[in-house]
Amino acid sequence: MTTMHEFPPTATSSNAAAVTQSFIAGQSVASTDTFDNIDPATGQSLGPVAAGGEAEVDQAVTAARAATRDWRRVAPAARAEILCRLADLIAADAERLAVLESEDTGKPLSQARNDALVAARYFRFYGHAIDSHYGHTIPLEPDTHAYTRREPFGVTGHVLAWNYPMQLLSRAVAPAIAVGNCSVVKPAEETPRTAVEFARLAQQAGVPDGVFNVVTGAGPQAGSALVDHPGVDHLGFVGSTEVGSLIAHAAADRVVPTVLELGGKSPQIVFADANLSTAAATVARAILQNAGQTCSAGSRLLVQRDIADAVVADVVQRLQAVRMGPGLDDPDLGPLVSRTQQRRVQSMIDAVTTGEVVLGGTAPTDPQLSAGAYFAPTVIVGVDPTAPIAQEEIFGPVLTINTFDDEDHAIALANGTPYGLLAAVWTRDLSRAHRMAAELRAGQVYVNAYGAGGGVELPFGGFGKSGYGREKGYEALDAFSATKTVVVTL
Numbered sequence: 001m002t003t004m005h006e007f008p009p010t011a012t013s014s015n016a017a018a019v020t021q022s023f024i025a026g027q028s029v030a031s032t033d034t035f036d037n038i039d040p041a042t043g044q045s046l047g048p049v050a051a052g053g054e055a056e057v058d059q060a061v062t063a064a065r066a067a068t069r070d071w072r073r074v075a076p077a078a079r080a081e082i083l084c085r086l087a088d089l090i091a092a093d094a095e096r097l098a099v100l101e102s103e104d105t106g107k108p109l110s111q112a113r114n115d116a117l118v119a120a121r122y123f124r125f126y127g128h129a130i131d132s133h134y135g136h137t138i139p140l141e142p143d144t145h146a147y148t149r150r151e152p153f154g155v156t157g158h159v160l161a162w163n164y165p166m167q168l169l170s171r172a173v174a175p176a177i178a179v180g181n182c183s184v185v186k187p188a189e190e191t192p193r194t195a196v197e198f199a200r201l202a203q204q205a206g207v208p209d210g211v212f213n214v215v216t217g218a219g220p221q222a223g224s225a226l227v228d229h230p231g232v233d234h235l236g237f238v239g240s241t242e243v244g245s246l247i248a249h250a251a252a253d254r255v256v257p258t259v260l261e262l263g264g265k266s267p268q269i270v271f272a273d274a275n276l277s278t279a280a281a282t283v284a285r286a287i288l289q290n291a292g293q294t295c296s297a298g299s300r301l302l303v304q305r306d307i308a309d310a311v312v313a314d315v316v317q318r319l320q321a322v323r324m325g326p327g328l329d330d331p332d333l334g335p336l337v338s339r340t341q342q343r344r345v346q347s348m349i350d351a352v353t354t355g356e357v358v359l360g361g362t363a364p365t366d367p368q369l370s371a372g373a374y375f376a377p378t379v380i381v382g383v384d385p386t387a388p389i390a391q392e393e394i395f396g397p398v399l400t401i402n403t404f405d406d407e408d409h410a411i412a413l414a415n416g417t418p419y420g421l422l423a424a425v426w427t428r429d430l431s432r433a434h435r436m437a438a439e440l441r442a443g444q445v446y447v448n449a450y451g452a453g454g455g456v457e458l459p460f461g462g463f464g465k466s467g468y469g470r471e472k473g474y475e476a477l478d479a480f481s482a483t484k485t486v487v488v489t490l
Helices: 054-072 076-092 094-105 109-132 165-178 193-205 219-228 241-254 276-292 305-320 339-350 407-414 430-439 475-479
Strands: 022-024 027-029 034-038 045-050 144-152 155-159 182-186 212-214 234-238 258-261 267-270 300-304 356-359 378-381 398-404 422-426 444-447 481-489
Touching (some): 022 054, 054 212, 054 219, 076 094, 076 165, 076 193, 155 219, 165 193, 182 219, 193 212, 276 305, 276 422, 300 407, 305 356, 305 398
Parallel strands (some): 155 182, 267 300, 267 422, 422 444
Antiparallel strands (some): 144 481, 356 378
């Protein structure tokens, strides 16, 4: 049965002033130093955050290690009940969590509300899925019984990005603890609060102390300490390709399995026979979602030459009507996560030497938005496909547009970056859709739709510099467990 959630039309600030602290083995843990959690809509502090480091990470990993023996012996049905209770608690607390998320990230409140409900769905999905995560029997000889078992690694470490804090945590921790691991989470320093709140709710749901731990702090301190800790048996990272490469090297040195979900430069390919209005509306929404700060954002529009002018005009018109403002006002477009990110986006656009900026290209001029890290919706047509703006992840509401002549040309453009996370094909030709899906180098391919990584049930991950391994869906249970083969002579 589907539960309907009623949300008020507007929300008020959390007005949080208490220190956000690490949550380890069921207890809040203070750190010697703190740093400010900045609201990207105002530039003001939302409150101090404990700056955890090696000591706190070691405490968390030790707690997780101590909990592994008992947690892995809990029957799957019992683990399932606990995860579903946690899903209920998250859903019941969705409005408060959404306010925290909207303040921390700047994203519109309605998007943060959806993130909270999807986060709950992850715990419910894996609570149900763990009941059917089986091994196999293998026929050998009449007097031999051979079978496989799926077993947890032990302690899993999760270093998260700041763009979807609740969803990223849930899609990592839910399958990890479902199969019997104990987890240590290092949330992004810009967005620490919901991770701590989830750990508290997990305790209320009956997750034993030490199974789900959170260490707040900066990447070079807390993140590096978690990645390098000898007590961590499996690592997961969501973030930039550059940092992912460093984590992969560190994991390789310790021979630790790793799942990396990194950057993207995802194309939306529009053919002349597509429903152009629907395609244009989806293209606009996909680049506006979370201010374009999505690894799977549809940041490249590839449109067949004959219809390019019409499609570009439609997309620009839709983006011109966008309302910007603080996330809690639930606008169409909130601020970027920080001034640092705002400067990065501006520098990438300033470096463009080919093509034409037909919309945006700068921060908005509205004085009421001057204190925040806002950036106007931006459209650049005719860019050099090999230029950095068309090759590198921007992480802002910036759409580049190129034209193509035929399928081969479209495929060459689409596959012409080092990334391979998502792609979309807009066409009424079913045969063409399947041909394109087979040729596109992407972990997910949408036809006449674009999910921006959506769907709890859909395996998610990429090729090339988009990372390796798969999160989400049933495959995540395999990612967080190892196969043991047992052979018995009868």
